[in-house]
Amino acid sequence: MIQLDKISAAPPADLKKKDIREETQRLIKRLGELQRVMYAEKKHSVLVVLQGMDGSGKDGAVVNVFEDCAPMGLQVVGFKKPTEEEFAHDFLWRIHKHAPQRGMINIFVRSHYEDILIQRVHKWISEERVEKRMQSINALEELLAYDNHTQVCKFFLHISKEQQQIELQQRIDDPTKYWKHNSGDWRERELWPEYMRCYEDALNRSSIPWTIVPVDERWYRDYIIAKTLVEHLEKLDMKYPPLEK
Amino acid sequence: MIQLDKISAAPPADLKKKDIREETQRLIKRLGELQRVMYAEKKHSVLVVLQGMDGSGKDGAVVNVFEDCAPMGLQVVGFKKPTEEEFAHDFLWRIHKHAPQRGMINIFVRSHYEDILIQRVHKWISEERVEKRMQSINALEELLAYDNHTQVCKFFLHISKEQQQIELQQRIDDPTKYWKHNSGDWRERELWPEYMRCYEDALNRSSIPWTIVPVDERWYRDYIIAKTLVEHLEKLDMKYPPLEK
Numbered sequence: 001m002i003q004l005d006k007i008s009a010a011p012p013a014d015l016k017k018k019d020i021r022e023e024t025q026r027l028i029k030r031l032g033e034l035q036r037v038m039y040a041e042k043k044h045s046v047l048v049v050l051q052g053m054d055g056s057g058k059d060g061a062v063v064n065v066f067e068d069c070a071p072m073g074l075q076v077v078g079f080k081k082p083t084e085e086e087f088a089h090d091f092l093w094r095i096h097k098h099a100p101q102r103g104m105i106n107i108f109v110r111s112h113y114e115d116i117l118i119q120r121v122h123k124w125i126s127e128e129r130v131e132k133r134m135q136s137i138n139a140l141e142e143l144l145a146y147d148n149h150t151q152v153c154k155f156f157l158h159i160s161k162e163q164q165q166i167e168l169q170q171r172i173d174d175p176t177k178y179w180k181h182n183s184g185d186w187r188e189r190e191l192w193p194e195y196m197r198c199y200e201d202a203l204n205r206s207s208i209p210w211t212i213v214p215v216d217e218r219w220y221r222d223y224i225i226a227k228t229l230v231e232h233l234e235k236l237d238m239k240y241p242p243l244e245k
Numbered sequence: 246m247i248q249l250d251k252i253s254a255a256p257p258a259d260l261k262k263k264d265i266r267e268e269t270q271r272l273i274k275r276l277g278e279l280q281r282v283m284y285a286e287k288k289h290s291v292l293v294v295l296q297g298m299d300g301s302g303k304d305g306a307v308v309n310v311f312e313d314c315a316p317m318g319l320q321v322v323g324f325k326k327p328t329e330e331e332f333a334h335d336f337l338w339r340i341h342k343h344a345p346q347r348g349m350i351n352i353f354v355r356s357h358y359e360d361i362l363i364q365r366v367h368k369w370i371s372e373e374r375v376e377k378r379m380q381s382i383n384a385l386e387e388l389l390a391y392d393n394h395t396q397v398c399k400f401f402l403h404i405s406k407e408q409q410q411i412e413l414q415q416r417i418d419d420p421t422k423y424w425k426h427n428s429g430d431w432r433e434r435e436l437w438p439e440y441m442r443c444y445e446d447a448l449n450r451s452s453i454p455w456t457i458v459p460v461d462e463r464w465y466r467d468y469i470i471a472k473t474l475v476e477h478l479e480k481l482d483m484k485y486p487p488l489e490k
Contacts, residue, residue: 042333088287088346090392096341101333132391139384146377147335 002203004196007212009160011220020223027226032068034233035105039073041238042103044149047141048229049111052157053195054185055167057215058109061157064222065229069105078109091115091133092140099144112137113202121194138207145208151232154210155225156203161192163216247448249441252457254405256465265468272471277313279478280350284318286483287348289394292386293474294356297402298440299430300412302460303354306402309467310474314350323354336360336378337385344389357382358447366439383452390453396477399455400470401448406437408461 011020038044050058062076077098086094092112100106116133119125125133144150159167168189171181188195203210211228215221256265283289295303307321322343331339337357345351361378364370370378389395404412413434416426433440448455456473460466 085346088348088393089344090388090395092388092392093341093344096338099334099338101330103333129391132387136384136388136392139381139388142377143335143337143381143384146374147337147381148333150335 004200009158009214009216011217021219024223024226027230028068030230035069035073037238039103040240044236045100045102046105046151047100048107049154050109051113053159055164056157056159057218057221061225062107065225073104075106117198120198121191134205141208152208153232155213156210157213157215159215249445254403254459254461256462266464269468269471272475273313275475280314280318282483284348285485289481290345290347291350291396292345293352294399295354296358298404300409301402301404302466306470307352310470318349320351362443365443366436379450386453397453398477400458401455402458402460404460
């Protein structure tokens with residue numbers, strides 16, 4: 001049972017930042033190697049889901065962790081407010097469309113989980129529908145896993161409320177970050193306890209487990225995500241295909 | 246519990262063909278009216294699934310029953326052998342993509358059920374995977390129903406083995422039907438008992454029920470499908486939207 005307020009958003013105190021950074025560089029390289037084999041073999045695929053409050057560093061994680069991956073085997077999909085066409089379908093329609101093809105790593109920056117987070121916090125949907133959607137989410141993720149060899153790797157980027165303030169403030173102070181500023185983020189921040197409650201529930205009811213990533217220090221975020229992905233991919237026993245004669 | 250060998254593929258003996266044909270014409274007109282309101286209101290949608298052995302008249306049903314529907318509110322999707330891209334995804338990927346947008350009737354000629362029929366009969370997939378796929382199918386159909394107001398109307402076109410022979414033979418004898426001839430159909434016919442067993446299992450394990458349509462007489466096929474669809478749509482209490490000011 002995950003309780004977010006019992007989990008620190010800071011890295012363990014005994015870690016040396018310099019050592020971890022070196023190890024992270026090694027992991028990022030290794031991830032690139034593994035991804036190239038996966039792309040060539042076209043047997044497995046990976047779905048990376050990044051969820052977290054505003055300012056938790058989802059975009060930064062994408063930029064850093066996949067640095068050494070070959071771009072043609074990578075697809076980043078950011079889910080924002082649904083388009084009119086998307087909205088005229090069930091909530092998983094636009095998600096399923098972007099499920100990774102064998103050989104690919106698809107990265108979701110936000111995802112189907114928004115439909116039981118922001119929508120639940122604001123009470124735009126009933127609790128009964130939340131319940132059903134949670135079951136549908138589990139069913140879809142299981143389908144990808146058993147029917148298409150998809151590794152579903154979900155990361156909750158766990159930021160402290162204090163650190164979020166610093167991050168959001170930077171978007172007002174730093175001209176290169178103005179474009180990220182959105183006054184709506186400050187309003188959502190007011191609903192922090194409700195978001196934590198809904199996140200906790202989603203994390204605990206997922207049939208495919210999440211990795212909780214403490215992100216107050218960005219070097220630790222990159223380390224945990226890279227390490228987790230490498231561990232998943234190492235297990236697959238992938239090989240470059242033999243020469244076809 | 247459906248047992249296909251207990252169900253006749255012929256119409257009830259006491260029906261008068263002429264009366265039924267007149268009634269069918271009325272139903273086809275009514276379906277067109279209802280579809281136009283649905284298209285305007287954009288609140289509900291319909292997924293029609295047509296399954297049945299070769300020669301059971303799936304295409305003919307599409308041509309006749311939806312005659313009076315407005316084409317822009319209709320989408321017919323025929324599922325054949327998966328493309329390379331489709332095959333590199335889970336079996337429901339290409340299906341979910343074509344789920345109807347609100348306001349639409351989408352008609353599947355063959356469907357996701359092929360993935361637990363032809364694939365099961367030929368033992369291309371394990372019984373364990375059949376089991377999981379059946380669950381995934383139920384989960385997807387339920388999702389469409391609760392999250393997008395989709396009426397899922399599934400029709401099993403029930404033909405007798407004798408009538409199938411007549412239908413397949415016509416494809417060899419009638420020059421306007423040569424294009425439908427496929428020697429593979431005769432080979433699949435040899436597997437009739439296995440197909441019936443797999444169909445029965447799929448029909449009995451579906452959480453959204455099927456309509457069994459006796460199709461040895463085509464006028465009765467059209468009648469049952471039109472009647473069932475009209476009954477579904479009448480229940481929705483649809484209205485043309487008021488003038489937006």
